[in-house]
Amino acid sequence: MKNFLLLCVLSAAGLLLSACTSEPKEEPIGSVIERGLKTATDQALPMTKELENQEGKLPKSMKDGKLETSDYSWWCSGFFPGELWYLYEANPTPELKKYAELYTARVEKAKTITNNHDVGFMLNCSYGNGYRLTGNPKYKEVMIEGAHSLATRYNPQLGLMRSWDSDKQKWQYAVIIDNMMNLEFLMWAGRATGDSTFTQMAISHADKTMANHFRPDYSSYHVVSYDTLTAQPHIKQTHQGYADESAWARGQAWALYGYTMMYREAKKQAYLEQANHIAQFLMNHPNMPADKIPYWDFDCPDIPHTVRDASAAAIMASALIELSQFNPNDFGKQCLNFAEQQIRSLTSPAYLATPGTNANFAIMHCTGHLPGNSEVDVPLSYADYYYVEALLRLRNVLNIG
Structure with a gap:
């Protein structure tokens, strides 16, 4: 009997020790998502009020x-209004709608811009989300005018949209990988x-970029300049990355998102295959950190002693959340799992700001243009936009809320 009681005591002690030393339970992903959306809202609203009476800011x-x-x-300019629309979509309050409308209106003049390719970013993120959620006919009018402005950057002989108006001694016709993101606006306009002309422009640009921007490992060059006489690339290099042959992290992200989006829009199998290859390159890269938040360039020699x-x-x-839905297989599960890990990291104290800090942006530790010593280890409006978009996409995919 004494041996039995001793065994019971030892067993209880063992269970208690096991409970004390076991790893803490992982926070449910639904809780992570809602906490991220709440923090983004708690940061965005004070920012709206700070700039409310500063016209055009x-x-x-x-x-x-x-x-x-x-x-x-x-x-x-369109990312903050777009973020507000996403936050309104998550929590449709009159206050969020009012500020989404206010800041969207501040971007309207972008509809006449013809000297750069970013009209898609400017108008599709702001007016596009606003139109999707409200059906406001005024928003549609602004977007159509903006799409015509963007289309002026297309050269039918090259089959590409020009990204930058640049010094011809360096680049004759510069196309950057970021430009893939503006094609969604043209697909919407079509x-x-x-008018299928918009659609044809977008598809041609995506096809040419796929042919000329990528290396055999599916990493992307940042800038490809085309010879305007032969329509062939004459320079392949970087502007914001570490080196011409390096994999600038945000450039790879633009490529992944761009071809995932173009598969959704055009249903061309080649775009899905391209997106899958890019995803494999990124998810399996030996320099991808354990927390899945990349260094600013995958080939920077200062890794790990450099900025994220x-x-x-x-x-x-x-992008990976959307891509996972186009791959109903183990690879799709890998994409979704990887994205969830990124969301968990971004929603941790290491990257998600405490309300009232970080100039009222949600996400910390972004890098805009390190070689130019511009926007290094700071918040960026597009980080918040795509973070909130990712939270909503993951919530929808997991059918939470």
Whole structure:
């Protein structure tokens, strides 16, 4: 009997010790998502009020610890209004709608821009989300005018949209991988107007980029310049990455998102295969950190003693969540699992700001243009936009809420 009692005591002690030393339970992903959306809202609303009476101002980044703003003409002007629309979609309050409308209106002048390719970013993220959620006919009018402005950058002889108007001594016709993101706007315009010219432009640009921007391992060059006489590439290099042959992290994220989106829009199998290859390159890269938030360039020699780019992780996560739905197999599960890990990291104290800090941006530790010593280890408006988009996409895929 004594031996039996001793055994019971030892067993109980063992169970208690096991309970004390076991790993803490992982936070349910639904809780992570809702916490992320709440924090993003708690940051965005004070920012709306801070700039409410500063006509035309839109949040851009943080400089010297203070909020840095832009006007409609800056390439990322549409991201904050777009984030507000996403937050309104998650929690449709009159206050969020009011500010989404207010800041969207500040981007309207972008509809006449013809000197850069980012009109898609500017208008599709702001007016596009607003139109999707409200059906406001005024928003549609602005977008169609903006799509016609963007289409002026297309050269039918090259079959590509020009990204930058540049010094011809260096680049004759510069196309950057970021430009894949603006094709969604053209695909929308093709449907909205019934004019297939917009659609053909987008598909041609995606096809040419797929042929000329990628290396055998499916990493992407940042800039490819085309000879305007032969229509062939004459320069392949970087502008924001570490080196011409390196894999600049955000550029790879733009590529992944761009071809995932183009498969959704055009249903071309080649685009899905391209997106899958890019995803495999990224998810299996030996320099991808354990927390899945990439360094600013995968080939930077200072790894691990260099800065991260949380904006690249947010873009990747959003793309991988969508890509997972186009692959009803083990690879799709891998994509979704990887994105969930990124969301968990971005929603951890390491990257998600405490309300009232970080100039009222949600995400910390982004890198805009390190070689130019611009926007290094700071918040960026597009990081918040794609983070919130990823949260909503994951919530929808998992059917939470």
